[in-house]
Amino acid sequence: MKCLAIAKKDIIMYYLKGPVVIFGILLPLFLFLAFWIGRELPLNFLFAGLLSMTVFFASTSVSPVIAPWEGQMRTLERLLACPVSTTTIVFGDVIASLIFGICMSFVPLLIAFCFGLIPSPVIIPAIILAAFCFSCLGLLFSVYPTNLPSTVMMISSLVRFPLIFISGIFIPVQKLPPWGKAISMLSPLTYFTDIARASFGMESFLPIYTDFIVLLIFSIAFLALAVKLHERALLARL
Numbered sequence: 001m002k003c004l005a006i007a008k009k010d011i012i013m014y015y016l017k018g019p020v021v022i023f024g025i026l027l028p029l030f031l032f033l034a035f036w037i038g039r040e041l042p043l044n045f046l047f048a049g050l051l052s053m054t055v056f057f058a059s060t061s062v063s064p065v066i067a068p069w070e071g072q073m074r075t076l077e078r079l080l081a082c083p084v085s086t087t088t089i090v091f092g093d094v095i096a097s098l099i100f101g102i103c104m105s106f107v108p109l110l111i112a113f114c115f116g117l118i119p120s121p122v123i124i125p126a127i128i129l130a131a132f133c134f135s136c137l138g139l140l141f142s143v144y145p146t147n148l149p150s151t152v153m154m155i156s157s158l159v160r161f162p163l164i165f166i167s168g169i170f171i172p173v174q175k176l177p178p179w180g181k182a183i184s185m186l187s188p189l190t191y192f193t194d195i196a197r198a199s200f201g202m203e204s205f206l207p208i209y210t211d212f213i214v215l216l217i218f219s220i221a222f223l224a225l226a227v228k229l230h231e232r233a234l235l236a237r238l
Helices: 004-013 018-036 043-059 063-072 076-081 084-112 121-141 150-165 178-184 188-199 210-236
Strands: none
Touching: 004 063, 004 084, 018 043, 018 210, 043 084, 043 121, 043 150, 043 188, 063 084, 063 121, 084 121, 084 178, 084 210, 121 188, 121 210, 150 188, 188 210
């Protein structure tokens, strides 16, 4: 219940803001349009990529800056004074980011429905697992003990944008050279994109169950690492 209270606080204070919602929708949409315009590509290929970018950007958009904001506004001291553990705080932040990522995923899905594209039901658990994984990744960006959101966002951008280009969204992993395939395997976004492509009727690079297993492994690793590192980082922000 404590982590749910923290998640509710995060949603009200940080996620239910016009600029945050607009950013979560428009940035993937603009990347999608820049990639689509002037190129003859299948709609299922495009919408799978749009869905992947939306879930990824939405789930990692606010979670990196929650801790710096709270440290800057002096609300972090009140939170740490409460009888809650670092694990509870981190998990509450993850839940809030997870909910936001899932909600934003409905936008590209609704657009796809308008174009007559209906993905297979496997996309639902894939979105939930991917949003959880990306939320945990987003919290890793804020382990640097600074109360300046701009510094954390710079770190976040240095990681997020390269992941977009190595994860098979714009160029399928099957068409990458061997060294490109090896690098793409290091990105959790690669595996969700593979599931999204398969759900829209395209050939997947790996078996679907393998994508799910790898995403689960990434999720557990990111969450455990986030809890461990934030135990030090939260106290350093006081």
